[in-house]
Structures are given as C-alpha cells and as structure tokens.
Amino acid sequence: MILFIFYGSILFFIIAAALRVRRCVSAPIHLHWELYKGSSVYELTEWWGKTHNTFGEKLWSMILDLLFLREFYHRNRNFWYFLYPFHIGIYSLVLWHAWFLFGAKVISIEFLSIWGRLWGHVATGLTFFGIVGIFIKRVKDEDLKIYYPPIHYLKWPFLAVILLEAFYSVQFYFGDIFEDLLLEFHPNVATKAHLLFASVLLIYLPFSHIMQLFFRYYHYLRWDDVPNVRGSEIERRIKEHLERPVTWSAPHIQSGKRWREVASKLECPITEGK
Amino acid sequence: MATERKKIRLKDISIRTDEPLITVTADDLMPLPPPLDQQGKKAPYSPLSENQKKSFECSLDGVSALALPKPKNKEEEEKLVARFLSGLRKLLSQNDNWPFWQPLIQSLESCVRCQTCSDACPVYVSSGNQEIYRPTYKSEILRRIINKYIKKRGKIITKLTGDDIKLNWPTVARLAELAYRCTLCRRCAQRCPLGSDNGLIGRELRKLFSQEMGIAPKELHDSGTVQQLKVGASTGISSAAFQGMVEFMEDEIEEKWGKRIKIPVDKEGADILLIHNSGEFMSWIENPVAFAIIFEAAGLSWTLSSEIYGYEATNYGTWYDDVQFARIALKQVEVARKLKVKKMVMGECGHAHKGLIVIADRILMDEMNFPRESFLPLLEELVCGGKLRLDPQKNNFPVTLHDPCNVVRLMGIVEPQRRILRKICPQFREMEPHGVENYCCGGGSGFAIMNSMNFKEWRENISSRMKLKQILETFNDVLDSGIRKYVCAPCSNCKGAIRDILSSNDLWEKNSIYYGGLVELVANAMVDMKRPYIDWEWH
Ligand code: SF4
Ligand code: SF4
Numbered sequence: 045m046i047l048f049i050f051y052g053s054i055l056f057f058i059i060a061a062a063l064r065v066r067r068c069v070s071a072p073i074h075l076h077w078e079l080y081k082g083s084s085v086y087e088l089t090e091w092w093g094k095t096h097n098t099f100g101e102k103l104w105s106m107i108l109d110l111l112f113l114r115e116f117y118h119r120n121r122n123f124w125y126f127l128y129p130f131h132i133g134i135y136s137l138v139l140w141h142a143w144f145l146f147g148a149k150v151i152s153i154e155f156l157s158i159w160g161r162l163w164g165h166v167a168t169g170l171t172f173f174g175i176v177g178i179f180i181k182r183v184k185d186e187d188l189k190i191y192y193p194p195i196h197y198l199k200w201p202f203l204a205v206i207l208l209e210a211f212y213s214v215q216f217y218f219g220d221i222f223e224d225l226l227l228e229f230h231p232n233v234a235t236k237a238h239l240l241f242a243s244v245l246l247i248y249l250p251f252s253h254i255m256q257l258f259f260r261y262y263h264y265l266r267w268d269d270v271p272n273v274r275g276s277e278i279e280r281r282i283k284e285h286l287e288r289p290v291t292w293s294a295p296h297i298q299s300g301k302r303w304r305e306v307a308s309k310l311e312c313p314i315t316e317g318k
Numbered sequence: 319m320a321t322e323r324k325k326i327r328l329k330d331i332s333i334r335t336d337e338p339l340i341t342v343t344a345d346d347l348m349p350l351p352p353p354l355d356q357q358g359k360k361a362p363y364s365p366l367s368e369n370q371k372k373s374f375e376c377s378l379d380g381v382s383a384l385a386l387p388k389p390k391n392k393e394e395e396e397k398l399v400a401r402f403l404s405g406l407r408k409l410l411s412q413n414d415n416w417p418f419w420q421p422l423i424q425s426l427e428s429c430v431r432c433q434t435c436s437d438a439c440p441v442y443v444s445s446g447n448q449e450i451y452r453p454t455y456k457s458e459i460l461r462r463i464i465n466k467y468i469k470k471r472g473k474i475i476t477k478l479t480g481d482d483i484k485l486n487w488p489t490v491a492r493l494a495e496l497a498y499r500c501t502l503c504r505r506c507a508q509r510c511p512l513g514s515d516n517g518l519i520g521r522e523l524r525k526l527f528s529q530e531m532g533i534a535p536k537e538l539h540d541s542g543t544v545q546q547l548k549v550g551a552s553t554g555i556s557s558a559a560f561q562g563m564v565e566f567m568e569d570e571i572e573e574k575w576g577k578r579i580k581i582p583v584d585k586e587g588a589d590i591l592l593i594h595n596s597g598e599f600m601s602w603i604e605n606p607v608a609f610a611i612i613f614e615a616a617g618l619s620w621t622l623s624s625e626i627y628g629y630e631a632t633n634y635g636t637w638y639d640d641v642q643f644a645r646i647a648l649k650q651v652e653v654a655r656k657l658k659v660k661k662m663v664m665g666e667c668g669h670a671h672k673g674l675i676v677i678a679d680r681i682l683m684d685e686m687n688f689p690r691e692s693f694l695p696l697l698e699e700l701v702c703g704g705k706l707r708l709d710p711q712k713n714n715f716p717v718t719l720h721d722p723c724n725v726v727r728l729m730g731i732v733e734p735q736r737r738i739l740r741k742i743c744p745q746f747r748e749m750e751p752h753g754v755e756n757y758c759c760g761g762g763s764g765f766a767i768m769n770s771m772n773f774k775e776w777r778e779n780i781s782s783r784m785k786l787k788q789i790l791e792t793f794n795d796v797l798d799s800g801i802r803k804y805v806c807a808p809c810s811n812c813k814g815a816i817r818d819i820l821s822s823n824d825l826w827e828k829n830s831i832y833y834g835g836l837v838e839l840v841a842n843a844m845v846d847m848k849r850p851y852i853d854w855e856w857h
Contacts (some may be wrong), residue, residue, distance in 0.1 A: 079508055082754060087733060091691060120432060253430050
C-alpha cells in the first residue's frame, strides 16, 4: 500500500510538473519587456543586423545562479546564510537518493552503509540547519511575517519532520531499508513513515517556488531578448494574437473587434475617460 | 528619526475610514545631505481641501493622482467592485491579456516574500519605509484577492494561502491610487532574486483600471493619448504650429550663433527621421535646436516630420494601456514608412525609446516592422568618431549624468552616453549608484507631467527625493554658488522632474545647480560656435 502511494506520488509529481512546464512553454508570446544587467545590442547603430546574447551565455549564468544562489548572496546575505545550506542540502539529498538507488544494484552494502550514511547525514544536517534558520527568521522578522501566507508556516516544520524521520530511519534501519525496500519491497515501519511523508512532499513540490526558480530562466521569459524580424516565428505567433477579439470594456477600447482592427483603425471617435 | 507609527497590515487596505490609511509626515522622510540638511521641517504634501476630500478618493495617503470621484451610493460602489473583478479576470486570462500574461503570472507566482526588493525602491526608502509603498504591498494584496475571489480552491486552501483581504470599494479605490505611487522604474525587479517584477504588476493594475473601468490620470489619458490620437501630439501642438516652431528654431540659430540652417522637414527618402518628445518644443527648444546644429555639422541625411503623429515621440500608453499604446505606435511608424526614410531615430525621450524600439517590436508586423533606434549610438559615432570639431575645455564645469530608467535599465544603453561625456566634459563625475543601478528621477511612468491636486508635491518630496539626494551627494565638494554645475538628463520627462526638484529647493539660485540634456553639452563643445551654446538661463 505504502509503496503504491509512494510510486503514485512520483507519477503525480511528474505529471503535475510536466503540466506546469507545458503551461509555461505554451503561454502566448508576450510583448518585449526586458531588463538589462549591462550593455545591450541597442548600444549599436542598426542593431537589428547584429547578434544578441548567445544561449550558451544565458545557460552558464543560469547554472551559476542555481548552484550558488548568487543573487541572494549579493542582495540579501542574511537570508543566503540559511537559504544556501538549505538548497545545497536539498541538491545533495536528491543526488543521494539517486546514488542510493543506483548503488543498490552495484555497490556493496558495507560501502553504502558507511559513506551513504555519512553523505546522507551531512546533507540532512545542512538542510535542517537551513530550515530552522529560515523558519526563525520568518517568525521573528515582522516585515517578513506580514507577507508570508500561513501555508508556509506549516511547510517548514513539515520539512523538518521529514528530515528528522529520514535521519532516524537511515541511522537505525539502514540495512533494512536497503534490503526491504530495494530488494524485497517490504519496507519497515520507519521507512514506511518516511515514504509517506515523502509522498506528501512530492505532491506539494510542483506547486512550490522551486519550480518557479527554473521558470525564471525559461528562455523566452527572463531574457527573451529576441527581436521580431519579418517572416519570423515570433511574427507568426503575434499575428495569431492580433486576430483575437479585444474583450476589455472601457469605452475607448471599442470592445468586440479584433486586436488588429482596434489598434489600426480609429473609426469611431475615442471617448475620454472618467 | 521617524516617529513611532502604527504598522500597516495588508488587510488595512479594506478599512472604511474617513481619514487616509497613512499620511507621510516631515519626520518620516529620508534625510537629505547639505545644503538641505538644515532645511526646516515641512510636511511633504499639503492636505486636500475639505471640498476635494468630499469629492475625490484620497483614502490611501491623502494624495489624489487620479481625481477619482467618490461613488454616490452603495449600488454604484458594488458595480465598480464587480467591474474591477471582471477586469482582474481578464488580466489573468491568456486570451484577454496575451501581451503581458506570461511575465505577469510569473511575477505573481514566483515571489517568496523575502523583501529583498524593498530597499531597492526609491519611493519606499524616501518616504521612510512606508509600508504601503513597499514594492510588494500592492502585489501581495492583488495575489490574495486573486486567491480568494478568483481561484476559489476551497475554504482550507484559501485560508492557508491568505484570505485576509476584503474586496470592497475602499480596497479598489486605494489600489487604483497605489498603482500611481510606483514609477515603474523596475529597480525592484532588477533586485529580485526570483525575477518577480512588482513594477509590471503596478503597470498591469493601471491597465486593468484603464482598459476595463476607464480610470486613468487625466494627464495620461484625456490630455495624453486621447489628445495625441486626435491632434497628433500629447502637448496639443498641431502640424501648423509645429512648422511655425521649426521656423522659429531656424531664426534662433541665426540670431544667436550667426548660422543660417535649413532644418529639413518632411524630406522624402532621408536616411533618418528624427522624432522628439514634443514637450521639448514647448519647454526646452534648445534641445531640438542642438540636434539640428549637430546633425547639420556632421552632414547627415536627416529630417523631421510635420505630418500628424510624426513630430511626437511620446506614447503614454506605455505606462497604462496596451490598446492606446498600440494605436500610437502604429501611427508613428506609419509616418516614417510614408516618408520612405531608412530609419527612425528617437531623440531624448526615455519612454519613447523603450516603447517604440523595444515593446512595440512585437506589434509591428510586415512592412510596419520598421528600423528604429536610439540617438545615443549615432551621437557617439559623431562625437567619438571625429565627425565634429569639439573642444572639451568649453565644458569645463562639473557634470553628472542621470540614467533614465527606460533607456538604461530597461533597454541596456549604458555606455555610449558615458563615452560621449568622458570625451567632452573634463569634469564629468558619476553619481552613485549609476548605470543600470541608478535611481529613477521620480517622474517616471508619467509622474513628471501629473500635477493633479497635491500630487506634484508628493512627487517632488517623495518619489524624486532619492534623485535629489544623489545629485547633492555628487556635487557635495562643489556646492559653492560660484561654480556652475550641470545635471545631464537625456530624457524629457526626467528633465522635467529634475527641474522641479532643483527649483523647489532653490538649488539653481543658491548653489548654481543647472540641468539639461546631452546634445546641449555636445553643441556647447563645438569649436565653431561663436558663443557658448548653454546660456545658463533658468527655465
Ligand atoms: S518580489 Fe522578489 S525580492 Fe521582492 S519579496 Fe518577492 S521574491 Fe523577494
Ligand atoms: S518599480 Fe520602482 S517605484 Fe515601483 S515598486 Fe519597483 S522600485 Fe518602487
């Protein structure tokens, strides 16, 4: 039963995450609304014939940001002290699970038991430290508190409980987990509890900010600095939108007509606002 | 030090009161450096008159940017709230709001409420950290309204994700005003580690009010975009009046500098159609004149247009309304197309840069996708490429540079203006911070031209306060009135806002701090000008 829930939650995670990615990727193309960290192609005369930033540069920058949380480091160091261990802890816990599952097939139990435990505990410790720090900040700092919705005050303790529980099962039932879960599929009670919590987490994850962090870098979003050229894919997509009706109701809009008409033909006089 | 004051909560936005939620006092304000450190304490804005209070909504901070009439009765209130909600639904719909749906949703969903952005906001900091001006205040309220009234995910989830905002008329009225307490400078968005853009959320709120409810500041809508679409320019200048101004410019050049220049107007097939903010013709004619002198001296093939829509670069739609924005952008490009020029070049107007070159890029299709660029790279080629004979000694006075948000942070044109100034101004000094980190002039997003009731005072003493502080700090070693200093602001609206803060603090009279554009400095450095181009006459 518990394994059924666990694998179900993995499936749920994959589907929900895919749906969110799809929502992001299939969003209508938006107008060019950019922010620059420094010089852009507009510093050149006849910029339209010149190249914009390369995808490679953006990707590299994204990797560095995600690995080191550079922006938090530079702009909100107090937060970073807790956020960074939390993130590094989470990244290594994800890797730990992958290594563990992979190791189950090829690496000896003794090796896993010593190094796996050490790795797991360090990662858990880092994450736990981050969680406690963030939670205390969120509770004590009035400015942070008034904007933080209640759900997050449940989220952090819940994560802490999962970690404590995970620590307990790895510390005391490591061999059993290995045998029971991976070879025989009969987890013990401690592992069962861990799997149950992990399932809840997996169901929550697609709705969390972790996903947002990735979307931020979605190519066409944050750094969508691609100009529209005649005959391009951008032009094709925009043209589709221009055929849609304008639905806004203020009198000056001329609701009901297509965007193309509303923008280009001013047949009726434009009324003044209130 | 700010006096102890009541902490404003998100839910306070819904409170029904006769008094405003807050009133910013003299004690709250961010202190200014010398010579304004000893200034007597004066409230940043005057209270509205009893009559104004009776007629207009001012329950946010006692300021009225919108002159929003109070609803007559309960039914009218309810109708307005329902219209707000219907507009909000449209804002969140891919179909209705395709132009900004994706960045808006991203901004609404990604915020982790870390408040890293707060200290980046000049309005929040200058006002002494007033909660209502915090970049996230309006955004979080909007998020919670969406949670409770649009998403409807069941009682428990709504409660857990925040359901404390009551959507009533006070909330709607305050949000409308709040959308006009943010200059859309997007410094907060630059600072946000998650890429959430509170400036955009502010703009989208303005759009909801305009496109759904017909609510927008008179200066932006009625006498802004509507007037522009009717007569050709938001200043109301007609084509005939414009032609008269060009003649005046030619006479002025002859009279002052002894040169007879024929300013090209409507020259078909020219390489460049130069398009100015028409406010320049009204308030700072020396700016288009300097352009003409420089372009003629460099032997460029260029022209102005006297065609309706062809002599006005502004597009206030950029700040509050997608439809008005698109209408104006199309009209402007149409002029260039008919004139068969090779490209359009924007003069010193920041939002025209961002609007027509960047944002409009994705509404200009086929033959309307017309080459458009900034004057800055072109001017750099002329100044640094040796096309003009220049003597930097003619500009031997302290000069600092303001970075118009629309040109710099929002468009990435950072260096050409600096290379020009380094070349022609021996005493050029940067203000801090500068470049993409620089602060807004406080007149951004239309504020520079909005003067309803006590709004001008609010702007001068709160939203422009950080700029004032920066200018004074930059010139702190040369405050002596015997030394003339120049704040270079290559944008019409920024220039207006900076003029107002310098003048209301007597900084020209007492400390000789002057302001102006960039081309004026170039013209001032030109070797063959018989007398200095900059006349240091305050206006
Ligand atoms: S907008 Fe960004 S910086 Fe501001 S609170 Fe939200 S996540 Fe933090
Ligand atoms: S856009 Fe500028 S003025 Fe508006 S909230 Fe952000 S920092 Fe403040």
